[in-house]
Amino acid sequence: MGYSVGEVAGYAGITVRTLHHYDEIGLLRPVGRSYAGHRRYDDADLDRLQQILFYRELGFPLDEVATLLDDPAADPSAHLRRQYELLSARISSLREMAAAVERAMEAKKMGINLTPEEKFEVFGDHDPEQYAQEVERRWGDTDAYRESQRRAALYSKRDWLRIKEANEEWTRRLIAVIDSGQKAGSEAAMDLAEEHRQQICRVHYACGYEIHTALGEMFVADERFRHNLDKDKEGLAAFLQEAILANAARNR
Numbered sequence: 719m720g721y722s723v724g725e726v727a728g729y730a731g732i733t734v735r736t737l738h739h740y741d742e743i744g745l746l747r748p749v750g751r752s753y754a755g756h757r758r759y760d761d762a763d764l765d766r767l768q769q770i771l772f773y774r775e776l777g778f779p780l781d782e783v784a785t786l787l788d789d790p791a792a793d794p795s796a797h798l799r800r801q802y803e804l805l806s807a808r809i810s811s812l813r814e815m816a817a818a819v820e821r822a823m824e825a826k827k828m829g830i831n832l833t834p835e836e837k838f839e840v841f842g843d844h845d846p847e848q849y850a851q852e853v854e855r856r857w858g859d860t861d862a863y864r865e866s867q868r869r870a871a872l873y874s875k876r877d878w879l880r881i882k883e884a885n886e887e888w889t890r891r892l893i894a895v896i897d898s899g900q901k902a903g904s905e906a907a908m909d910l911a912e913e914h915r916q917q918i919c920r921v922h923y924a925c926g927y928e929i930h931t932a933l934g935e936m937f938v939a940d941e942r943f944r945h946n947l948d949k950d951k952e953g954l955a956a957f958l959q960e961a962i963l964a965n966a967a968r969n970r
Contacts, residue, residue: 722752745770776804884917888910910961914962918930927969934963944956
């Protein structure tokens with residue numbers, strides 16, 4: 719007697735109405751009917767339904783599905799090969815989409831897990847997300863960027879306050895070295911440059927001497943960084959860059 723329309727709908731995870739529609743448009747006509755006039759499906763009908771649902775999942779319109787399935791030149795092996803090719807393309811596309819979503823998730827972490835009120839308490843008028851898109855564009859493909867994002871997502875307000883206090887205390891000591899008349903190549907200045915590098919390693923990412931030297935150059939070349947450093951003391955950015963260079967040379 720085959721399968722009833724309700725049974726087939728249950729097997730396929732679709733509605734009875736969908737099966738009625740497929741019958742009405744000639745896409746899937748059941749092999750026969752019961753004595754009471756109800757639709758009955760056999761195994762060949764179920765195989766065809768499987769093909770229909772596969773192509774529908776890939777976004778094919780019903781009329782194109784009918785053309786594909788009713789092509790007299792096509793055989794089951796041809797359908798399988800076509801489905802394999804389509805599935806492979808779909809998998810590749812989904813992987814690219816997943817990678818894009820993953821990148822978006824990582825980018826969201828740049829916001830630091832604080833409320834707007836907490837961000838102001840920690841950073842004041844400085845918005846840590848102000849240059850988030852630029853940072854991701856310039857360094858988004860680097861291990862350092864990904865590690866920094868991962869760590870930032872884990873820090874609490876207390877963590878950020880502790881980091882801020884450590885940075886402020888380090889800045890006061892660097893200014894004291896400048897005010898004492900010592901040069902950027904002095905032991906005291908180089909030691910503070912090394913402390914700066916190690917703080918980056920502890921808080922953000924692995925910062926070798928080459929990366930640290932590049933950061934020092936950016937502190938001077940980029941007006942935003944230079945202004946942020948020089949607001950504590952005029953010439954601080956240039957002094958720090960020289961100390962970073964001297965410290966890197968010392969550790970070669």
